[in-house]
Amino acid sequence: MSKGTVVLAYSGGLDTSCILVWLKEQGYDVVAYLANIGQSEDFEAAQKKAESLGAKKVFIEDLRAEFVEEFIWPSVQANAIYEDRYLLGTSIARPCIARRQVQIAKQEGAQYVSHGATGKGNDQIRFELTCYALYPEVKAPWSMDANLMHIRLFTNPDYKHFNRSINSNHAPSDLYLMTKNPDDSPNHPDVLEIEFNRGVPVRVTHLKDGRSEDTPLDIFSFLNEIGGKHGVGRIDIVENRFIGMKSRGIYETPGGTILYHAHLDIEAFTMDREVRRIKQGLGIKFSELIYNGFWYSPECEFVRHCISKSQENVEGKVQLSVFKGQVYILGRESPKSLYNEELVSMDVQGDYDPCDASGFIRVNAVRLREHCRLQGDLKK
Amino acid sequence: MSKGTVVLAYSGGLDTSCILVWLKEQGYDVVAYLANIGQSEDFEAAQKKAESLGAKKVFIEDLRAEFVEEFIWPSVQANAIYEDRYLLGTSIARPCIARRQVQIAKQEGAQYVSHGATGKGNDQIRFELTCYALYPEVKAPWSMDANLMHIRLFTNPDYKHFNRSINSNHAPSDLYLMTKNPDDSPNHPDVLEIEFNRGVPVRVTHLKDGRSEDTPLDIFSFLNEIGGKHGVGRIDIVENRFIGMKSRGIYETPGGTILYHAHLDIEAFTMDREVRRIKQGLGIKFSELIYNGFWYSPECEFVRHCISKSQENVEGKVQLSVFKGQVYILGRESPKSLYNEELVSMDVQGDYDPCDASGFIRVNAVRLREHCRLQGDLKK
Amino acid sequence: MSKGTVVLAYSGGLDTSCILVWLKEQGYDVVAYLANIGQSEDFEAAQKKAESLGAKKVFIEDLRAEFVEEFIWPSVQANAIYEDRYLLGTSIARPCIARRQVQIAKQEGAQYVSHGATGKGNDQIRFELTCYALYPEVKAPWSMDANLMHIRLFTNPDYKHFNRSINSNHAPSDLYLMTKNPDDSPNHPDVLEIEFNRGVPVRVTHLKDGRSEDTPLDIFSFLNEIGGKHGVGRIDIVENRFIGMKSRGIYETPGGTILYHAHLDIEAFTMDREVRRIKQGLGIKFSELIYNGFWYSPECEFVRHCISKSQENVEGKVQLSVFKGQVYILGRESPKSLYNEELVSMDVQGDYDPCDASGFIRVNAVRLREHCRLQGDLKK
Amino acid sequence: MSKGTVVLAYSGGLDTSCILVWLKEQGYDVVAYLANIGQSEDFEAAQKKAESLGAKKVFIEDLRAEFVEEFIWPSVQANAIYEDRYLLGTSIARPCIARRQVQIAKQEGAQYVSHGATGKGNDQIRFELTCYALYPEVKAPWSMDANLMHIRLFTNPDYKHFNRSINSNHAPSDLYLMTKNPDDSPNHPDVLEIEFNRGVPVRVTHLKDGRSEDTPLDIFSFLNEIGGKHGVGRIDIVENRFIGMKSRGIYETPGGTILYHAHLDIEAFTMDREVRRIKQGLGIKFSELIYNGFWYSPECEFVRHCISKSQENVEGKVQLSVFKGQVYILGRESPKSLYNEELVSMDVQGDYDPCDASGFIRVNAVRLREHCRLQGDLKK
Structure with a gap:
């Protein structure tokens, strides 16, 4: 008897293929789900692979337009940048992918979701927080199987080559x-x-x-x-x-x-x-x-x-x-420019009275002079 | 009889030369002061010019080392950047220049300071706030003389060419x-x-x-x-x-x-x-x-x-x-790196238990699930 | 010939009465405007007084409802409090009063507004910034007349008694x-x-x-x-x-x-x-x-x-x-309470697994332990 | 054979007495530790009780002075207040108590610490984060025993009476x-x-x-x-x-x-x-x-x-x-007051020129008028 249905975010790669098989072995029905957010991938081949590994159903979802409009555009509006440097590309892909996964889970009556983002990373968190936020009752099983972990890492050039050698190696x-x-x-x-x-x-x-x-x-x-x-x-x-x-x-x-x-x-x-x-x-x-x-x-x-x-x-x-x-x-x-050529121009005085600047400066200096006065008083 | 002594931040250019002459005409004794903060300039020629225009004294001060150490270095520490783009180079030069000017004014018994940064800009403010902060009793005379203003602008390519044509002209x-x-x-x-x-x-x-x-x-x-x-x-x-x-x-x-x-x-x-x-x-x-x-x-x-x-x-x-x-x-x-290769590595479990991540995520999700629950309740 | 029309925020008191007379003497037509924002005041007597002093027109405006709804209510929503202590009562009255004054000025074709909040206070700023923001072309004349100033201060117990004696006197x-x-x-x-x-x-x-x-x-x-x-x-x-x-x-x-x-x-x-x-x-x-x-x-x-x-x-x-x-x-x-009695209760475990808290704590401690590790390493 | 030594933050109450016994049953040596941070408690009786329950050693530590100086005083300096209302009394007691506990654990060669703050609260977190931060290798065992939990709650008036009845009951x-x-x-x-x-x-x-x-x-x-x-x-x-x-x-x-x-x-x-x-x-x-x-x-x-x-x-x-x-x-x-009676006084003009305020206001209004101008332009 089935333990229930799992919707697995499937990539076609070795990791999530192993997870698919493992979930089947554990007694789950597996619905494989591939999100197209613009990566170059052979979706047809991935679908066939998922089916051959025993997926009950395979969903291939083109999320490209909604990814751009609902996730990238708000990030552009925000000038979103993490720690002054990272433009958050992968970070905003996760909620987009997980949202559809939750929709599929609800539609298919699945109580479980799964994914390949195990370990110590941010993606597991992004994935699971999204699922809990949109489908509070959902569960997210994943394997601690050592072999599986090892395979995954062995094939992940990103972690393999770069995290290890941070001090000495420059990125090829x-x-x-x-x-x-x-x-x-x-x-x-x-x-x-x-x-x-x-x-x-x-x-x-x-x-x-x-x-x-x-x-x-x-x-x-x-x-x-x-x-x-x-x-x-x-x-x-x-x-x-x-x-x-x-x-x-x-x-x-x-x-x-x-x-x-x-x-x-x-x-x-x-x-x-x-x-x-x-x-x-x-x-x-x-x-x-x-x-x-x-x-x-x-x-x-x-x-x-x-x-x-x-x-x-x-x-x-x-x-x-x-x-x-x-x-x-x-x-x-821009038709809505707040740049005012005349106002800023040095040869048009216009509405701006240079005396105002002096007053502005002197009022701004009130505090500074008091501070200086106090410092002087304290030294006496 | 002299109205008093003015220390003028002198550049050798047309603007501050005009100001020097004007201050003399108004009855002030003028001490000219040139700060070397690394700009390419013929300081000797400027000194001669100031003397020939009637400066009572001329100070040429090499502030380059203190500019770097006391002003640029703290800005580097701060990752200082204004409105996400401007690295504040000229902004930090003003307090450096004005600080020495105040020192000279005090040393020379001058009650006045002056500068060429008239008009609608930031530099007047930076200059004068520094002076008030360090020498609260000081005064800062400057001219409203229309001619002088005009000459200044006419010869200032920066304002002339760029502020006017912001929408259409690309910077040459x-x-x-x-x-x-x-x-x-x-x-x-x-x-x-x-x-x-x-x-x-x-x-x-x-x-x-x-x-x-x-x-x-x-x-x-x-x-x-x-x-x-x-x-x-x-x-x-x-x-x-x-x-x-x-x-x-x-x-x-x-x-x-x-x-x-x-x-x-x-x-x-x-x-x-x-x-x-x-x-x-x-x-x-x-x-x-x-x-x-x-x-x-x-x-x-x-x-x-x-x-x-x-x-x-x-x-x-x-x-x-x-x-x-x-x-x-x-x-x-770095000897003080907080990057821990072993901790972050995917094939060393070390001290980090993947179960902890699940707990971490579920506790972070408590709020999100409550929010979802309330939204659901409200819809009923 | 009239210099133009001024709308004066009139209080009925000595200060603004003097200003009214002074504005007339300067050649302005004066429209007196009294705002009722809930203060106890004899508005009828004030109206008569303004008329007797030569106001061309007198407006008495009941702003109480709009003051509460449009100014106090948003401040309540904000938990507005200045410097942790002051609930901003008078501060929010100014824009409410000045907004109507601008409306009257526009309606009456007045190019000027005036008020009694002279000197070193915040109210002048609140008043004038509101006027400039809503009626950029307006001007705001006010007197520097020493006598007038003196009278004003002499009759203002607030400033007289309290600002002077800040260190020694307790408020009666x-x-x-x-x-x-x-x-x-x-x-x-x-x-x-x-x-x-x-x-x-x-x-x-x-x-x-x-x-x-x-x-x-x-x-x-x-x-x-x-x-x-x-x-x-x-x-x-x-x-x-x-x-x-x-x-x-x-x-x-x-x-x-x-x-x-x-x-x-x-x-x-x-x-x-x-x-x-x-x-x-x-x-x-x-x-x-x-x-x-x-x-x-x-x-x-x-x-x-x-x-x-x-x-x-x-x-x-x-x-x-x-x-x-x-x-x-x-x-x-509240029907929208986020307080969940069952969730927080100690004798209902419900959805919350105490193990999750341990994971949550350990993940939060990762950084702290790394910091401790580095401190230890540095001491070696 | 002992599983190792645990330093238990012991209160003398039912909860931590149960934990003491449970830890002994699990095979740990237990060092009981009572912190005096000013609560009214019979420390002697608690000591005897701990000894009678099998504690290997009992520490009673008077932390009152260090609690005030090192924890309360910095909070006073900060005007520390959580969510605008809570002055954080209990929150700052935890790190003070746990710090000494860690010192005792190191001194006694204990690999474990324990405490009675189980469940869904903040105190477990405060306690354990402090321990991990100061003693990264430490472990913190605690019981999930249902009985124990129940007893605890049954005797805790705080949770019993108040968390349950938040909407209807006023605190007695x-x-x-x-x-x-x-x-x-x-x-x-x-x-x-x-x-x-x-x-x-x-x-x-x-x-x-x-x-x-x-x-x-x-x-x-x-x-x-x-x-x-x-x-x-x-x-x-x-x-x-x-x-x-x-x-x-x-x-x-x-x-x-x-x-x-x-x-x-x-x-x-x-x-x-x-x-x-x-x-x-x-x-x-x-x-x-x-x-x-x-x-x-x-x-x-x-x-x-x-x-x-x-x-x-x-x-x-x-x-x-x-x-x-x-x-x-x-x-x-204060000898370091920045309040300047003369500056703020209305009848002493002193250094402050009322014209400066007008300039100050007009410069502050530049932005507001531009905004108003744009709004007007957009409506045309």
């Missing part, structure tokens, strides 16, 4: 899949214009060849293509995992890096200084929440709402050049 | 003084190793040619040279001035950009996650204070102290490559 | 207008139940005598009455003005103090911990903005929106007792 | 041990003067009867006595536990409440506004850390250091009255 350039080595990238830049509305890109145009994209998925894919061609968005960092360890992370985020710079720029152009300051703090909080797996949490919903509110006037076009691993902002324009 | 590449155009920069990277102690660089070594520098000024100059050669640290941004206007800023910070990346990296390697999080908030505060001219303020002293405290274990070496406008971190090592 | 008990001295207050408490919806009170009931109020103005007036009767909400503090001085403030906020405690309680009962933490930070920001006069600013609008969003589930009833200057929370109930 | 007044019911408290206030140095109390004087205390323990005990006599510091709250549940807490903190108000006051009088603002944020962080059990953590050490630094000038005397559950600040004085 053939590690990267999406980005060219800047050494080998073109000797001429591509110049793009990205148009934003409410803080999300609505169109990208290649200013030379005129190619233009305007659906979220096409925009993001195009930016990945251009960024990848020029080697944009590679980082090699030490990061702090939620479980309190430091680990080395090597990431490539070509399209996300372009969007990060472009969005920062249009936001600075259209958003009030003090709103920006408050929103910056919310964006840092948002980044920590995403990294730690709390996409589906009351606080993350709250922060997303607030950040989204801040983006109402973040609208306009940014021109930028992509070249040798770098993104250069060239200019920007 | 000959604007930059310290950095090569990345297009024309070398086709091979330079690889450096920077050694830090207590969060400040104590040595830089060129890993190929073996050149090594170990005084603050030499280290910073060398990094400026290498960064400049590879076109590192150019930005074209819209920023929010303290007086509430948005303005366009075009900056180049070659050495500072290299240090920013290197310091972020060694800090992530040696600093506890939660200390880092608190310190990040202090660094953002510090950056705003510097930008707004509050280097000499009780809160900035407090924040500097706290940040400095956080750097006690920020020690070690970072290897990096500089190429085509980009800084790539290659690796790092 | 007859200073307070709204609250009884706790010494003389009743020897038996009043017990109230306040019902909240979306974070604002919608009903208050006296649990003994059954009196119940349910409009914002009536609720707030009743709470002022009960709080006043029991001497609730008196404070004697030193606060930091926006212009950088410390000043002494003596305030009484009977109804606001009751609402502060009641709202804190119902919020804690219904709001997720982490949402609360983020919202607490926004509330502190909100309080500073209000204090400094930025009610009408993009950042304050943004923060108000976010805080209001956080209040969606802040609903339920709080029972409290008011006695001898103190508010005691007795209990609370 | 005989629950409180340290504070009189304000109803029954004296009809005349006691007036105290507390002197601070570097943010901690160094003397308390009863202004009428002249009694004066000047050691930390005596000061705190005296304040507990006076506060208790007048019913100060009772709260009945719902709080958010670290493990994500809401629970009801009923606390009494008489001396701590007096110190909280007095310290807030002297701090406001002597600390720069902006330093205070930054320090307020650190204090909130500190409170969360303490509540969650992270007293011994790198971030808490860092924050304590920063807060302590902020207190350098927090010096002076506060006069206050304690009456019917309330603390009223009457006045304050």
Whole structure:
């Protein structure tokens, strides 16, 4: 008799294949689920493999559009970046994948979900927190089987090669899949214009060849293509995992890096200084929440709402050049610009009286002078 | 009879020459003061000019070493960056320059200080707040004379060319003084190793040619040279001035950009996650204070102290490559690393029990499940 | 010929009467405007006085309901408190009063507004910032006339008696207008139940005598009455003005103090911990903005929106007792409570596995043990 | 053969007596440890009981002085308060108690520690995090024995009576041990003067009867006595536990409440506004850390250091009255006051030019007017 049904996030790789078999052996019915979030993978072959290993059912789900619109776009609005460097690409994939998995579990009457993200990492947390948040009664079995663990690690070049040798080894350039080595990238830049509305890109145009994209998925894919061609968005960092360890992370985020710079720029152009300051703090909080797996949490919903509110006037076009691993902002324009040429100009006095600046400075100095006075008094 | 003595921050340029003459005409004795903070300038010629225009005395002060040690180094420790992009180079020069000016004023018995930073900018504020903070009784006269203003602006390419044309004009590449155009920069990277102690660089070594520098000024100059050669640290941004206007800023910070990346990296390697999080908030505060001219303020002293405290274990070496406008971190090592290879490794279980992660996740999910439960209850 | 029309915020007192006369003498037409925000004042007499002094027109505006609903209620939602102690009563009155003044100025075609809040205080700032924010072209003339100033100060007991003698004098008990001295207050408490919806009170009931109020103005007036009767909400503090001085403030906020405690309680009962933490930070920001006069600013609008969003589930009833200057929370109930009796109970294990706590603790300790390990290593 | 030695935090009560017996039965040698942090308890009787139950050794440790100096005083400096209401009394006792327990364990060669704080509470976390932080190799066994749990709960009035009945029952007044019911408290206030140095109390004087205390323990005990006599510091709250549940807490903190108000006051009088603002944020962080059990953590050490630094000038005397559950600040004085009577006075112009305020306001309004301009433009 079956112990119940498990929906397994299946990758087609060795790890999750082993888990599939192990779950069957334990007496579970297994529904395999493959999420397409844009990775290059032979989904048909994976489906066949899952079936041949005994999956009762196989779901292959194209989540690319919803991943871009519902997960990447809010991160762009937030200028989400973890510990000043990591653009959180994999972190936001987990809740997207797990959400669908929960939907399938509910639909198939499965009481269990499973995944291959075992061990000491963040992905287990992101996966399981999402499942608990969306389906509180669910359980998540996973194996402690030593063999299985070993196989997994042995085949995982990321951990094998990099975490071990953090002090001595530099990352080999053939590690990267999406980005060219800047050494080998073109000797001429591509110049793009990205148009934003409410803080999300609505169109990208290649200013030379005129190619233009305007659906979220096409925009993001195009930016990945251009960024990848020029080697944009590679980082090699030490990061702090939620479980309190430091680990080395090597990431490539070509399209996300372009969007990060472009969005920062249009936001600075259209958003009030003090709103920006408050929103910056919310964006840092948002980044920590995403990294730690709390996409589906009351606080993350709250922060997303607030950040989204801040983006109402973040609208306009940014021109930028992509070249040798770098993104250069060239200019920007917006119908909602708060940049006032006349106000800032040195040869138009306009409404601004230089005497006001003196008063402004002297009032700001009241505190400083008092502090100085006290220091002087104390020395007497 | 003299109205009193003014110490004028003199640049040798047209603006401050006009101010010098105007102050003399108004009846002041003028002491001209030129600060050398590393800019390329003919100080001897400037001295002669000041004398010929009637300066009673001329001080030429080499502040380069103290600028690096007392102003740049604390900014490196703080990862100081204004509005996520601007590394604050000019902002930290003002308090350094004004501090010496106040010292000269006190020494010369001058009741007045003056400067050329008139108008709508941040520099007037930074200059005057510093003076008030260090010499509360001082006064700072400056001219509203329309002609003078006009001359100044007419000769200031920065404002003339860039603020006006923010939406349409891209910055011409000959604007930059310290950095090569990345297009024309070398086709091979330079690889450096920077050694830090207590969060400040104590040595830089060129890993190929073996050149090594170990005084603050030499280290910073060398990094400026290498960064400049590879076109590192150019930005074209819209920023929010303290007086509430948005303005366009075009900056180049070659050495500072290299240090920013290197310091972020060694800090992530040696600093506890939660200390880092608190310190990040202090660094953002510090950056705003510097930008707004509050280097000499009780809160900035407090924040500097706290940040400095956080750097006690920020020690070690970072290897990096500089190429085509980009800084790539290659690796790092430290006697105070908090990276624990064994702990993070997937094939050593060590002290870490995977069951703990499940408990950790389930306890973190308590809140999320309650939230979900309430949402469900409310829908009934 | 008239210099133009001024709308003067007129109080009927000596100061603003002098300003009215002075403005007439300067050649302005003066429209007098009296705002009723609940202070006890003879508005009819004030109107006659303004007319007799030459006001072209007199507006007496009852702003009590909008003051409670649009200004006090959002402050209650925010738990707004400045520097941990001051509940901001007068601070939120200014934007309410100035907003109507701007409306009258626009309606009457007045280019000028004026007020009696001269000098070194916060109220001038709150008043003028509101006017500039809502009517950017407006001007605000006020007199520097020494006599006028002197008269004003001479008649202002608040400043006269208290700011001078901050170190030695205790506030005399007859200073307070709204609250009884706790010494003389009743020897038996009043017990109230306040019902909240979306974070604002919608009903208050006296649990003994059954009196119940349910409009914002009536609720707030009743709470002022009960709080006043029991001497609730008196404070004697030193606060930091926006212009950088410390000043002494003596305030009484009977109804606001009751609402502060009641709202804190119902919020804690219904709001997720982490949402609360983020919202607490926004509330502190909100309080500073209000204090400094930025009610009408993009950042304050943004923060108000976010805080209001956080209040969606802040609903339920709080029972409290008011006695001898103190508010005691007795209990609370809510249909949206996140308090789960079964979950927290010690004799129901339910869904919560004590082993999870051990895992949770051990994972939280990973960082701490690493820190300890490093400290030990460094000592070797 | 012994499984090893356990140091048990023993209270003399039923729970820890059961644990002692259970540990013996499991084969451990048990060292009983009783910490005296000021609770009223018959330590001699407890010692005898532990011995009679088979403890190999019994330590009775008087931690009162170090508890006040090393744990309470830093909390006073921080104005530590959790979720705006709870003064953290029990939270700071745990690390104090556990620290000595670890010292005893090391000295006695014990590999294990144990305690009675089982279940769903914060105290288990505070206890165990402290032990792991100070003695990473230690283990902490505790029982899941259902009987034991049941007994514990049955005899624990706190949980029994209050957590169950949160919505309907008001706390009975005989629950409180340290504070009189304000109803029954004296009809005349006691007036105290507390002197601070570097943010901690160094003397308390009863202004009428002249009694004066000047050691930390005596000061705190005296304040507990006076506060208790007048019913100060009772709260009945719902709080958010670290493990994500809401629970009801009923606390009494008489001396701590007096110190909280007095310290807030002297701090406001002597600390720069902006330093205070930054320090307020650190204090909130500190409170969360303490509540969650992270007293011994790198971030808490860092924050304590920063807060302590902020207190350098927090010096002076506060006069206050304690009456019917309330603390009223009457006045304050300090050699390091930043309150400047002349500066703030309305009839001394002194150094402050009212025109400066107008400039200050107009510059602050630049942003607001731009925002208004944009809103207007957008509506066209």
